[in-house]
Amino acid sequence: MARVLFNNVVKRYNKSGQLSVDHFNLEIEDQEFMVLVGPSGCGKSTTLRMVAGLEQISSGDIYIGDQLVNDVPPKKRDIAMVFQNYALYPNMSIFENMAFGLRLRKTEKHVIESSVKSQSRTLEIEHLLERKPKQLSGGQRQRVALGRAILRTPQVFLMDEPLSNLDAKLRVQMREMIIELHRELATTMIYVTHDQTEAMTMGTRICVMKDGLIMQVDTPEVVYNRPVNRFVASFIGSPEMNFLQGTIMEKERSLYFSTKRFFMEIPYSMHEALRAGGNVDRSVTMGIRPENLQIVRELDEPPTDGTQITGIVTFSELMGADRYIHLDLGHEQKLVIRAPAFTKYADGTRLEVTMKSEFINFFHRETGNAIR
């Protein structure tokens, strides 16, 4: 059982180069499932490898439990790591691969035997113990790698994109398995992925990274509904959050979001933040997720005043249960609506839509930071 604490951790691979991890501050609580998520190259693996002791820290401190581990060799850190490419020993049987860590620790033979058996039963690989890794499918190999890590009973599990080599269906199964394992083992987990769906579904908290920096750390719900900036807003969620440009206007003590085509009243709960930041009469970016838009009706004619939000269907994508309907609002503004699959409109149809206004987010036009 252990928390993991990052204190101003910096990683610079080359003296002249950019920081791969830039003053990283994060406390991962004991038994937490923390997901590090972000685009390729943002420093996720580097961060994880510093916890594992596979990369030197340039400056700052990392603690596992109460121990400062900066100079502790990997073997002594009481962690287990699962990699994307499984990293099994090709010449050893599956049994030997799983038993390896226990043998190193001079565990008694019958204990090794029963532990490997019982763990392989849980992971449904019991029938594969005599085989060599190359005789297994990707999903089976990944389960062996997981089993090997679990048998080490580490204080902290580190996983670096462990599912990204698997096909979509298997990935979903393994995702569930890892969530269940975490529940059973109650061990701290740090899980790295570039896949926002994995992050959303697996993490008790998620840490969104960009260019070596932490953008936001919070529960999936908060990150999804209240992203701190436009980067997080677009990275998390699919299809992406819609962004519209407009101006905050005040009229008879009410605030409105106004574009060239329409204006809408802003919920009272957002007024204070908008006023405090001096955003009245300023141009801002508004964000609304595709599922928070609703189609009201089809229109034959363009509206004559600005009280309706309308647009022309440019194309639709059927996604099974959902249909993504793309609308052109004019003036280079676009919206994607997530509607049930049976909602069907021909391209060129003019639609009126409404927004669930409690779900809108405002961002500063220049910085992209959320207005709170």
Ligand SMILES: Nc1ncnc2c1ncn2[C@@H]1O[C@H](COP(=O)(O)OP(=O)(O)O)[C@@H](O)[C@H]1O
């Ligand atoms: N061994 C290395 N030597 C030099 N630069 C590296 C090395 N490993 C990673 N980097 C650089 O550090 C940055 C972060 O990489 P990485 O941690 O692998 O990102 P991620 O896992 O998020 O894709 C990237 O710019 C990458 O090119």
Ligand SMILES: [Mg+2]
């Ligand atoms: Mg990586």
